[in-house]
Amino acid sequence: MSAITHHTPDAMLAAYAAGSLPQPYAVVVATHISMCMECRASFEAHQAVGGTMLDATPATDLSDELKINVFALLDAPVTPQPVFQKSGVYPGPVMELLEGQPPRWTKLGVGIRQNIISSNSSGSVRLLYIPPGQAVPDHSHNGLELTLVLQGSFSDDTGWFGVGDLEIADEHLEHTPTADAGPPCICLAATDAQLRFSTFLPRLLQPLFRI
Amino acid sequence: MLTASSDIKPIEWLAKSTPRKDIVVAAAGPSEISQQTIWMLAVRDQRDKVAFASLFDYFGPRLKGFVMRSGMSSSQAEEVVQDVMLTIWRKAALFDPHRAQVSAWIYQITRNRQIDVIRKEQRPLPEELAQDPGTEPDANQIMAVEQEGQKLKQALSRLKPEQREIIEKAYLGELTHQEISAQTDLPLGTIKSRIRLGLEKLRHELKELR
Numbered sequence: 001m002s003a004i005t006h007h008t009p010d011a012m013l014a015a016y017a018a019g020s021l022p023q024p025y026a027v028v029v030a031t032h033i034s035m036c037m038e039c040r041a042s043f044e045a046h047q048a049v050g051g052t053m054l055d056a057t058p059a060t061d062l063s064d065e066l067k068i069n070v071f072a073l074l075d076a077p078v079t080p081q082p083v084f085q086k087s088g089v090y091p092g093p094v095m096e097l098l099e100g101q102p103p104r105w106t107k108l109g110v111g112i113r114q115n116i117i118s119s120n121s122s123g124s125v126r127l128l129y130i131p132p133g134q135a136v137p138d139h140s141h142n143g144l145e146l147t148l149v150l151q152g153s154f155s156d157d158t159g160w161f162g163v164g165d166l167e168i169a170d171e172h173l174e175h176t177p178t179a180d181a182g183p184p185c186i187c188l189a190a191t192d193a194q195l196r197f198s199t200f201l202p203r204l205l206q207p208l209f210r211i
Numbered sequence: 212m213l214t215a216s217s218d219i220k221p222i223e224w225l226a227k228s229t230p231r232k233d234i235v236v237a238a239a240g241p242s243e244i245s246q247q248t249i250w251m252l253a254v255r256d257q258r259d260k261v262a263f264a265s266l267f268d269y270f271g272p273r274l275k276g277f278v279m280r281s282g283m284s285s286s287q288a289e290e291v292v293q294d295v296m297l298t299i300w301r302k303a304a305l306f307d308p309h310r311a312q313v314s315a316w317i318y319q320i321t322r323n324r325q326i327d328v329i330r331k332e333q334r335p336l337p338e339e340l341a342q343d344p345g346t347e348p349d350a351n352q353i354m355a356v357e358q359e360g361q362k363l364k365q366a367l368s369r370l371k372p373e374q375r376e377i378i379e380k381a382y383l384g385e386l387t388h389q390e391i392s393a394q395t396d397l398p399l400g401t402i403k404s405r406i407r408l409g410l411e412k413l414r415h416e417l418k419e420l421r
């Protein structure tokens with residue numbers, strides 16, 4: 001297993017700890033932290049800054065009932081929340097969005113498959129499956145696109161990305177990620193603009209079929 | 212209602228948990244384990260409600276003030292404080308003093324809860340690294356994490372008021388990551404390395420995750 005060389009930027013980890021990172025990116029960052037000890041340490045350092053602030057916050061009086069209410073609930077039975085652990089190449093945060101099931105792939109042509117696992121007004125998160133040697137043709141993103149490798153590897157103009165590596169592409173980057181030889185490349189990708197598949201799909205297939 | 216289930220003193224806890232008594236002696240110096248950590252470990256390991264009451268009295272009023280800074284009303288803030296305090300009690304097993312001070316751990320629980328309430332969506336969280344229940348506490352590592360926390364506190368107190376305000380905004384979730392990358396420059400290197408050492412203790416599990 002090679003070491004992770006493309007990490008989550010520090011500011012993004014701080015925003016994730018504080019909760020200001022948009023949901024789709026937060027999914028990818030939570031997944032990257034699950035795979036990368038370096039970024040987990042950085043993330044926890046940001047929690048320490050937040051903790052220092054919390055500790056320095058002046059006290060505000062609590063109502064008398066609050067403590068009574070909390071103590072009354074300490075022994076109350078709690079329905080445990082399901083905990084999603086890594087399964088195969090999919091870390092816990094991905095398994096949570098997959099609701100514990102394997103991906104349900106949709107074919108996009110030329111062997112590329114995807115599974116949209118989260119989509120709302122703040123953007124979308126999807127799994128991408130790219131066969132070895134296959135290129136994902138140039139695609140523009142309206143905003144920031146985060147791509148995290150879960151299996152295999154891909155290369156583009158900016159470098160080589162193996163398991164655990166995170167690529168951050170802004171709207172200025174025109175890139176043609178190509179899956180390397182070896183196992184199929186499986187990525188977790190997040191964009192902040194809601195994907196419009198009616199336009200995305202032809203754009204994806206156009207150069208391949210020369211239509 | 213409160214049952215005094217434990218009267219373990221800090222030093223006794225250390226002596227009980229670790230055979231390295233030399234560290235216990237060292238703990239009497241300026242670098243002793245904080246009261247908050249000792250309470251939290253009593254909650255985690257002994258389910259000590261007296262220690263939990265101490266944590267409640269210390270953090271509850273601070274938490275309310277902290278949550279209200281994000282614009283929540285007093286009653287809304289108390290609901291969050293209640294949820295956070297109950298999470299501290301129920302998820303105590305996840306607290307690891309080799310990596311975090313109690314305040315850091317509670318900060319994250321609080322922000323998660325606030326976001327769940329405000330956005331009405333479940334925040335994606337990293338996989339938890341379960342600790343081996345048989346792990347002996349390493350007092351040196353615990354104190355080193357706390358010392359780094361102290362250094363961080365001092366670094367923050369030395370900032371100019373306007374710099375401090377930006378940091379506070381960032382960690383209250385009021386800045387985007389682009390705004391944070393343009394603004395902040397905190398000396399986090401040493402605390403990161405120290406947390407990293409705490410994580411190394413869990414390395415066997417991380418290997419399984421990879």
